[in-house]
Amino acid sequence: RKEVEQDPGPFNVPEGATVAFNCTYSNSASQSFFWYRQDCRKEPKLLMSVYSSGNEDGRFTAQLNRASQYISLLIRDSKLSDSATYLCAVNIIGNTGGFKTIFGAGTRLFVKA
């Protein structure tokens, strides 16, 4: 089982739609959680951290369910510019005591006019 799993998609949605991505992680000792966005042929960029109580940033809402070990990202009122790959990431403690980030394989989103 992969440490971080996501549905690869692609998700094809019309502009204005609401779309939700889920991500599951296997290590119950995972410490912190993130969603990154990666545009085609670009580097990943942090979209938002995910907090236990859930958090919102404009049209984006992230949720964490520690008991079920999953993270979600909800995008409301999708824009054409939201088309990208969304990477789920978790920080776990490495065997030398430092944290390392494990990324999911990403979910591709296409928003169409």
Add this chain to the structure above:
Amino acid sequence: DTAVSQTPKYLVTQMGNDKSIKCEQNLGHDTMYWYKQDSKKFLKIMFSYNNKELIINETVPNRFSPKSPDKAHLNLHINSLELGDSAVYFCASSQSKIVGNQPQHFGDGTRLSIL
């Protein structure tokens, strides 16, 4: 100002050659990383250094040798390049290896193609 910069952006070379990729960050971060993103877009950590000290080495062939002359620089040297080394290599940094809620800041990648 570029926060994490890596060079070269593109690297096309023949199998068997040795090549290096350089990375520098001006964020004052303590921790730097090398990731490999293969053709299936899976982003996998290779190495991590904290203040010039190697802290993560993820089952990477010993043809790959990272070097950190100071905490702002992390270079990657690859010997005897193989076809399977073709990928995008991303450098990244984060504030500290100790604080677990720190995100990564990525360079814009080096696209390595082996002929």
